[in-house]
Amino acid sequence: MATKTAIKTAERKKFAGKIHEVVKWPDPVLAKRGAEVTEFDAELAQLVEEMFESMYAAQGIGLAAPQIAISKRITVIDVSFGKDEAQKYALINPIVVSADGKQVEEEGCLSLPEIREKVQRAERVKVRAQNVKGEWFEVDGTELLARALLHEIDHLDGVLFIDRISRLKRELVLRKIRKMQKNGEW
Numbered sequence: 001m002a003t004k005t006a007i008k009t010a011e012r013k014k015f016a017g018k019i020h021e022v023v024k025w026p027d028p029v030l031a032k033r034g035a036e037v038t039e040f041d042a043e044l045a046q047l048v049e050e051m052f053e054s055m056y057a058a059q060g061i062g063l064a065a066p067q068i069a070i071s072k073r074i075t076v077i078d079v080s081f082g083k084d085e086a087q088k089y090a091l092i093n094p095i096v097v098s099a100d101g102k103q104v105e106e107e108g109c110l111s112l113p114e115i116r117e118k119v120q121r122a123e124r125v126k127v128r129a130q131n132v133k134g135e136w137f138e139v140d141g142t143e144l145l146a147r148a149l150l151h152e153i154d155h156l157d158g159v160l161f162i163d164r165i166s167r168l169k170r171e172l173v174l175r176k177i178r179k180m181q182k183n184g185e186w
């Protein structure tokens with residue numbers, strides 16, 4: 001998920017790993033269901049670190065592996081954008097256990113730059129996921145965290161937020177994208 005406004009990343013410490021490029025719609029990897037992760041090894045831990053750094057570099061508060069062309073059920077979220085270690089979540093094979101209430105807020109996506117639309121989501125969610133060691137844990141999220149969890153888990157199922165808006169709004173968004181593509185801005 002994209003942040004509302006650009007945040008300065010200059011103060012962030014140097015990162016030795018790879019910063020992955022975020023793929024844009026309509027890359028077919030974004031429409032695919034990601035594969036379950038079965039190996040919880042050093043390679044996975046490294047990938048998760050790279051995903052966090054790629055997310056910060058792209059000014060995001062959430063990033064799913066399909067967005068860096070890796071079709072696996074891995075996502076990272078930090079709605080504090082690097083300010084609070086306790087709000088950093090790496091979720092492997094996440095499952096939405098419960099979702100209640102309703103919130104309608106503007107949403108953006110790193111794979112759909114410049115596009116922001118109001119999307120209805122649950123207000124509260126409970127998600128179960130594995131950590132990089134393969135241990136199961138639960139996250140309770142409300143408001144922005146609930147939205148980020150649902151947005152990122154959608155990515156693992158090949159669903160984008162523009163799939164959750166009205167057909168008319170989606171048509172307008174696609175028209176805007178086509179125009180940007182034509183102008184070489186996409």
Ligand SMILES: [Zn+2]
Binds near residue numbers: 001109110111151155
């Ligand atoms: Zn997204």
